[in-house]
Amino acid sequence: MHDQGLLLVNLGSPLSTEVADVRQYLNQFLMDPHVVDLPWPLRRLLVSLILLRRPAESAEAYKLVWQPEGSPLVVISERLRDEVRKLWSHGPVELGMRYAQPSIESALLRLAEQNVKSVVLAPLYPQFAESTTTTAIEEAERIVNKHKLTLELRTLPAFYEDESYIHALVASARPDLEQDFDHLLLSFHGLPERHLTKLDPTGNHCLQSADCCQTASDEVLAGCYRAQCLRTAERFASAAQLQPQQWSVSFQSRLGRAKWIEPYTEEQLEELAGQGVKKLLVMSPAFVADCIETLEELAIRGREQFIAAGGEDLHLIPCLNDHPEWAAALVRLCEARRSS
Known part of the structure; x- marks a missing residue:
């Protein structure tokens, strides 16, 4: 047995x-x-x-x-x-x-x-x-x-902030981070805002202030997807020794007319290109395996959008996959x- x-x-x-x-x-x-x-x-x-x-x-x-x-x-x-x-x-x-x-x-x-x-x-x-x-x-x-x-x-x-998971993220991304780049965009999968607010145990914290995720209690953090994404991003950036100006966070894959968590990836791509970013790295730590959301939405459509907005190249850092x-x-x- x-x-x-x-x-x-x-x-x-x-x-x-x-x-x-x-x-x-x-x-x-x-x-x-x-x-x-x-x-x-x-x-x-x-x-x-x-x-x-x-x-x-x-x-x-x-x-x-x-x-x-x-x-x-x-x-x-x-x-x-x-x-x-x-x-x-x-x-x-x-x-x-x-x-x-x-x-x-x-x-x-x-x-x-x-x-x-x-x-x-x-x-x-x-x-x-x-x-x-x-x-x-x-x-x-x-x-x-x-x-x-x-x-x-x-x-x-x-x-989301386990040390061995963060270490694996950094190890898998290291070859790309060692190349020349202007900015790293951490694009997480999005969710409708109501998916967060309905799980807020306090009923008055989630999305009530600009820094709600940074000030979330352990009780709120346990059920808040957005706060956990930001915690992953912060742990990753720290472990990869990135400076604050080198990276940012966004959320992708909106569907329907409901309000989804922000900032939106497609808007960030336009904004970064407008700020003069030419060589953009993108990775999606919400996914552990590459899929249509990374390979098509980011690496193909996202790249086309970024270049059309004035960027020169968008490179997708692979997910953890079978590293x-x-x-x-x-x-x-x-x-x-x-x-x-």
């Missing part, structure tokens, strides 16, 4: 670049009440409207970054799983995606078949958000209950959760 299994969880991707597969994926993703947090009738109406045009547009974007083996996010996550398997000595390691395949359900069933009685559930999201972390945890719990699995789940908490320092850091994080 194995001691303890490990389940790595990421968001997921369409099965292919065909419009039908992209539509199916987007429907599953956007109908998650943690992602579009509207009452079901309004959510269904909104998502149906989005699905009229978005699948065809997204399919074209996926085609630009699709790898011979499949979706970049899935392929890279599988490589990370393989690296982690070499380091995790306590039992089997599986990979599950919250949406599409390989599913969390199939991964948990494989672990159960190997007589694992305890599983470290590792959502691969450094910063906590209900639309990523919470929905992954709830899906895993649903599968355990659905199949009456005798599995104890131990969930890895957000690791050995990241695999080792992830195993250390999971082993700490295993023994806690």
Whole structure:
């Protein structure tokens, strides 16, 4: 009998670049009440409207970054799983995606078949958000209950300022930071502002002042995605020995008309070019694996926008992907959760 299994969880991707597969994926993703947090009738109406045009547009974007083996996010996550398997000595390691395949359900069933009685559930999201972390945890719990699995789940908490994670970020980015550049933009995935304010335990702190994230209590910080992103950025910049004027933070991937957390990446690209920045580095520490949001939104569309605004070059620093320092850091994080 194995001691303890490990389940790595990421968001997921369409099965292919065909419009039908992209539509199916987007429907599953956007109908998650943690992602579009509207009452079901309004959510269904909104998502149906989005699905009229978005699948065809997204399919074209996926085609630009699709790898011979499949979706970049899935392929890279599988490589990370393989690296982690070499380091995790306590039992089997599986990979599950919250949406599409390989599913969390199939991964948990494989672990159960190997007589694992305890599983470290590792959502691969450094910063906590209900639309990523919470929905992954709830899906895993649903599968355990659905199949009456005798599995104890131990969930890895957000690791946005963990020293080993920050060290891995710096190690993976070091080759690019040693090159000549004018500015580094840390572009995190965005969220609607209401996703923050509804989790504010005080009810009167989040987004109430310009420095709310810097002055957040531990209680507020525990559930504030934006504050955690800024903490990651500050820890990274300090560890990489960057000066304050060398870097800034933004948030990308807005969808819909709701107010999202600021500053917006597309506006920052225009502003930095207008300030005379010519050689721009961009990295996205909210993602541990490169995906459509980094490879297409930043490296292709973002680069085009930056150059059109007067910049000369935008270079995307790869995500952690399957970097050995990241695999080792992830195993250390999971082993700490295993023994806690």
